[in-house]
Amino acid sequence: MRLPFGPIELPPRETFADRESLLAKVMLAPAVLYVAVLVGIPFVLAILLSFSNARAGSLSFSWVGLSNYAAVLSDPTFRRALLNTVIVTVAVQVLVVILATAAAMVFRAAFVGKRIMRFFLLLPWAVPITLAVMAWTWIFDSTFSVVNWTLKVAGLLHGWLYWLGSPTLGLIAIIIVQVWRLFPFATVIVLAGMTSIPQDVVEAAIMDGAGFWRRLFQIELPFLLPVVTVAVLFGIVYTATNMSVVYLLTGGGPADSTHVLPTLAFQRGIEGLDLGQGAAIALFLLPFLLVAAIGMLRIARRSEMGSP
Amino acid sequence: MSRYRLMRYARRVGVYVAALGFVTFAAFPFYWMALTTFKQNKDLYVSATNLKHVPWIFNAAPTLAHLKLLFTQTAYPQWLLNTLLVVVAVVLITVVVAVPAGYSLARLAGSWGEGMGIGIFLTYLIPPTLLFIPFSRLVAILGLQDSLWSLVVVYPTFTIPFCTWLVMGFFRSVPWDLEEQAMIDGYSRLGVFFRVVLRFAVPGILTVVVFTFTLVMQEFIYALTFISSVDKMTVSLGVPVALVRGDVYHWGALMGAALITSIPMAIVYNLFMDRFVEGLTLGAVKG
Known part of the structure; x- marks a missing residue:
């Protein structure tokens, strides 16, 4: 037996606000970007600096290999x-x-x-x-x-x-x-x-x-x-x-x-x-x-x- | 029977004695702060070799002179204001960035969300002591030396990872049915977040505010590295570094500043401690 009207079929919506996987990435992006830029870059820079003779106050430096560690x-x-x-x-x-x-x-x-x-x-x-x-x-x-x-x-x-x-x-x-x-x-x-x-x-x-x-x-x-x-x-x-x-x-x-x-x-x-x-x-x-x-x-x- | 009661009584006394021992160790420096704040100098600066002068109590009438000095002749009020500015700015950035990220990790992200969440948490373990040297360089390049803006930009690097993790745990505990119901009612996925989830998330957001506040209050090394003018310092930098005249510490004013800053923080912290522990134990206690 068929009901006179079945459950209403909603057309699949494709707006931005409903695309879960995209939404997930957009909501997460600022946090990941902030951390990647402001923790990631300094972290890499810390490693690079340790192989250089950089001094505060001057912008020029050269690579010195392992001599800081030595x-x-x-x-x-x-x-x-x-x-x-x-x-x-x-x-x-x-x-x-x-x-x-x-x-x-x-x-x-x-x-x-x-x-x-x-x-x-x-x-x-x-x-x-x-x-x-x-x-x-x-x-x-x-x-x-x-x-x-x-x-x-x-x-x-x-x-x-x-x-x-x-x-x-x-x-x-x-x-x-x-x-x-x-x-x-x-x-x-x-x-x-x-x-x-x-x-x-x-x-x-x-x-x-x-x-x-x-x-x-x-x-x-x-x-x-x-x-x-x-x-x-x-x-x-x-x-x-x-x-x-x-x-x-x-x-x-x-x-x-x-x-x-x-x-x-x-x-x-x-x-x-x-x-x-x-x-x-x-x-x-x-x-x-x-x-x-x-x-x-x-x-x-x-x-x-x-x-x- | 009476022997049993005696045993119970002895145990009770034992618990109190032990608890008092731990509390004394924990609270002793605060007792010392309070005592120092209100002692007159002639009562304060008596050599400890003088065994007749008991330093544990007031030997002369208490005084407000140190607090008066602190508020009228030092930069302490300015430091409070600076700290407040930094706290407000960092809280805003952290809430706007960490709350959606935590929700995304808890609800929307699939299998990669788990790994991403742990990844974000692990960045919290990279300490300021590893990053302050490259940051000193970056801050100089950006022209932000000796500016509160340097702190506003850098502090979110530790508040965002920690708070994202806290918020993620919080959203996991909010019942999913509410959101499903709202979606059936015709809200979009994003609409659910703004109209339904955020309303239930108020306690979680409040927790983020509180912990951002305490993390910023605790921070020392970045402030020490970036800030050099006394009138631009925060409380946790200015009090230990700048309340010194020559070689002489103003112990009364210094302890007064420590006391006044500590009391509200202790009260706020106590209210939110349980949520903090939940976040830190990584669910290991729920097993």
Whole structure:
């Protein structure tokens, strides 16, 4: 049987506003163009500059091959900066993972006043980093350091600590500030990951008599691994590529002993006007970024396959 | 039974002590900012070797002198204004560019959209510290040295990738039925975006605004590289670099500036933290 009138057949419309594949490209184009032009071109330029003797202020330069890299690699200040970058990046991630996991275990519990405590916990991540670093510079002041006063009063300190005036203490101060800045962020990420731990498995383990540590290492931490990895990968990028903490806290001193790659690149490339050498130093950050990028790609792929 | 209750009580106390420990570590520099802002100089500059003078509390009446100095004799008000100008311009560029791009990746682009999305996200990982040297050259060639315009042009290079990614996640969570219904009602594909999607996307766009704002507030290295005049600086550059007379830091005014800038940012950030985490964890927590 036929209905007197069937569903109305719309003629296929071919206006611009309906062509999905074209629309998709047009809407995406500005973002891709902006990024391609203003990230892509400088990135290529950074590589080209590192093979040149370009100096700020003059437009002429010539190719010098690998001589910037050769100069940099035989420079003890650079080797120290590279080593410092590795030390700080690794130490900060280890401390942040331990602190963030512990903090997440605590903040998982429901207790009165949790909201306000969470607010204070997140402060280091929310506030402009340069302003926070100035507060730490003041806290570590050579004459007025409250840390020294407190240690003295507690009877734990007999001499005097020149926090920002010694290579070792300077690096420790840098690590403290970086850990302080990153652990709240990592805590929030790990907390989000805790919701993915299946409670029935945990309960079954409690039934079977598994103690706190066993539960932690054999059930909870394996479930948390992907999320902790995300926190660590971001942490690597944020720590290794950060310039403001070292620049404002120690300025790379004393005697260039606490430089990291970004501050040394700034000193040589911008303050020293040697763009070629500065670019070469900065490019040594690429291995850190590659580790992070590959790690994130693997996680993104896995979560895609795992999702329903 | 009473032993069980005792255990529970002990656990509760343990949670509080541990939570307070973490919060103290996190909040201590802010306590220090606040204390320094309102302390008189004679209370502030007492050597830490003087163990009788307790630096943790006010030993003399609090004062507003540092804040007065900050607002009347430094360029801080100008820096606030400069920062506001840059923020507004960068937010506009970011919203106009990132919102359609995020929608395109979430809804319209097919299989290549996924790869494109990850590609855009990965550019967020290319840090300013890798690009500031070539940028210093480009900015000089464009004649934008020592101009706020250099920041307006360059900042979207990190806000656009990050916000496109955030918006993409947001649009994926908006129900598809609404759009289908609107198309059945006769709207074109583009009409659906403007009349239906954008209305539901207001919280997502607000998130973009907030994170563009915080990313711009955090930025230091480009500002340090491009800007040299004190009256053209942004807050996060001017406060640490220009509140120094000779070798002497004005710690009271400096900490005052840090405190005043931090408080509103902390409040805004706290409200939007969860969405931020969702974007960063790449869906790894949803498994």
